[in-house]
Amino acid sequence: MQPETRTPDVFPVKGVDHLRFLVGNARQAAHFYSTAFGMRCVAYRGPEQGFRDHAEYVMVSGGAKFVLTGMVHAGAPGAEHVTKHGDGISDIAIEVPDVDAAYRHATSTGARGVTEPYDLKDENGTVRMAAIATYGDTVHSLVDRSGYDGPFLPGFVAREPIVAVRPKRFFQAVDHVVGNVELGKMDEWVEFYRRVMGFTNMAEFIGDDIATDYSALMSKVVADGTRKVKFPLNEPAISQRKSQIDEYLEFYGGPGAQHVALATNDILTTVDAMRGAGVEFLNTPDSYYDDPELRARIGQVRVPIEELKKRRILVDRDEDGYLLQIFTAPVQDRPTVFFELIERHGSLGFGKGNFKALFEAIEREQERRGNL
Numbered sequence: 555m556q557p558e559t560r561t562p563d564v565f566p567v568k569g570v571d572h573l574r575f576l577v578g579n580a581r582q583a584a585h586f587y588s589t590a591f592g593m594r595c596v597a598y599r600g601p602e603q604g605f606r607d608h609a610e611y612v613m614v615s616g617g618a619k620f621v622l623t624g625m626v627h628a629g630a631p632g633a634e635h636v637t638k639h640g641d642g643i644s645d646i647a648i649e650v651p652d653v654d655a656a657y658r659h660a661t662s663t664g665a666r667g668v669t670e671p672y673d674l675k676d677e678n679g680t681v682r683m684a685a686i687a688t689y690g691d692t693v694h695s696l697v698d699r700s701g702y703d704g705p706f707l708p709g710f711v712a713r714e715p716i717v718a719v720r721p722k723r724f725f726q727a728v729d730h731v732v733g734n735v736e737l738g739k740m741d742e743w744v745e746f747y748r749r750v751m752g753f754t755n756m757a758e759f760i761g762d763d764i765a766t767d768y769s770a771l772m773s774k775v776v777a778d779g780t781r782k783v784k785f786p787l788n789e790p791a792i793s794q795r796k797s798q799i800d801e802y803l804e805f806y807g808g809p810g811a812q813h814v815a816l817a818t819n820d821i822l823t824t825v826d827a828m829r830g831a832g833v834e835f836l837n838t839p840d841s842y843y844d845d846p847e848l849r850a851r852i853g854q855v856r857v858p859i860e861e862l863k864k865r866r867i868l869v870d871r872d873e874d875g876y877l878l879q880i881f882t883a884p885v886q887d888r889p890t891v892f893f894e895l896i897e898r899h900g901s902l903g904f905g906k907g908n909f910k911a912l913f914e915a916i917e918r919e920q921e922r923r924g925n926l
Contacts, residue, residue, distance in 0.1 A: 567751070568649040568650065570783055571619070572612075572621050572647045573731070574621045574644050575621065575623065575643055576632045576639075576642060578624065580610060580623060584613060585717075587622070590831045591724060591833070591893075592615060597611075597710040597713055600626070603711060606626070608624060608626060609623075609624050617727040618726070618816060635691060640888040641886040642806060642810055642811065643814070644691065645693050646692065648694050648695070651698065656696050657670070657696055661686070663749050668693050671683070671696075675708050680701045682697075683696065690735075725816040726819060727816070728815070729784070730784035730785065732811065732814075733788070733811055734787075734788050734789070734806075734812040735787060752778070755774055757775040757903065758774040759906060786904060802889070805889055813894055815893075815895075821878045821879075822861060822867070825867060836880070836881045838868060840863065848869075862878065870903065870906065872902075877899065879895065879896045879897070
C-alpha cells in the first residue's frame with residue numbers, strides 16, 4: 555500500500571495577526587472600542603516615540619487585535635484613505651512562519667507586492683514583515699513575530715488601559731473578515747486566494763438562498779487548510795433595488811472589508827454588555843422567532859429561544875452543530891463597516907439559514923437612510 559501523499563502547503567499561515575483601521579481620530583476610536591467593545595488598550599506609538607505622522611493605539615480582546623491609526627497632520631500617509639473611505643480597515647495582517655517564502659510565493663503567482671520583506675527591531679527583538687495588495691485599497695501584511703517579545707511591534711510602547719479593565723472579555727478572537735468587491739469580481743478574488751495563498755473555496759451562497767424580494771448578492775468563502783483564516787467574499791447581484799453590497803461600495807468608495815466576525819463564548823452576556831454601552835444591533839422581527847419551522851429545524855440549543863428573541867440573536871444549525879449570531883449597525887457615520895458576534899457550537903458555517911432575515915433587517919436600515 556502506497557503511503558498517503560499530502561499536497562504541500564504553499565502558503566502556511568498561523569492566523570490573523572491584527573486588523574489595522576485607518577480612522578479620523580484614533581484617540582476617540584480607542585475610547586469607543588474600550589467602552590463599547592470591552593477591548594483593552596495595550597500599546598501605543600506616536601509623535602512621543604518619534605513617529606511624526608500617526609498616533610496608533612493597539613486594542614486587544616483575547617486573540618483579537620485592532621490597531622487604530624490616526625493621522626496627526628494632513629499630509630500623513632493614510633490621510634487620503636480616510637478621505638476616500640471614511641474609517642475603515644486598510645490591512646488584514648496575517649501571521650506566517652516565513653515572511654520571505656510567503657512573499658516570494660505570492661509575488662511569483664501574481665500578487666502585487668506593496669512592501670518587500672524588512673525587519674523592525676528594538677530592545678524587545680525583531681519582527682519580520684512584508685505586504686501584498688488585495689481587493690481595493692486593502693493589503694495583507696505578512697508578519698513573523700517569533701523573534702519578538704514586546705507589547706506589539708518594535709517602536710510601540712506599553713500603555714495603560716483607557717478604561718478600567720473588565721473582569722470578562724466580550725469576545726475572544728477574530729472568526730472571519732468579509733470583503734465586498736464589485737460586480738463580476740468575486741470569482742477573480744476567489745482564484746487569487748487559491749493561486750496566491752493556497753486557500754480553498756470553503757462554501758458558496760448564490761441564488762434564492764441569499765436573495766430577498768428587493769436585493770441580492772453572491773458570496774463565496776475562502777479559507778486556509780486549518781480554517782484559522784476565513785475570508786467570505788461578496789459581490790452584488792442584479793436586483794430590483796440597491797443591495798447592501800451596492801450601498802457599501804458607493805459609500806466606501808470601492809471594494810473593502812465589510813464586516814468582522816468576532817468569536818465569543820457567551821453571546822448573551824456580550825450583547826447585553828455592548829448594548830448597555832451604546833452599541834446598536836440590527837433588529838429581527840418577532841415572526842423570525844415565532845416561526846414553527848425555525849424551532850423544528852434548530853432543535854435544542856443552550857438557551858431558550860425566548861432569551862434569543864429578547865436580544866434579537868439569530869440561530870442556525872447545520873450538519874456539524876449550531877451557531878448563534880448577531881450583527882451591529884455600522885459603527886461610523888458612513889453605512890460601511892460593521893461587526894458580527896458569533897458563538898459556535900460545532901457549526902463551521904456562516905448562518906446560511908439566517909441570510910434572508912439578516913438581509914431584510916439590513917434593508918430596513920437602508921430604507922431608513924434613503925439608500926434602498
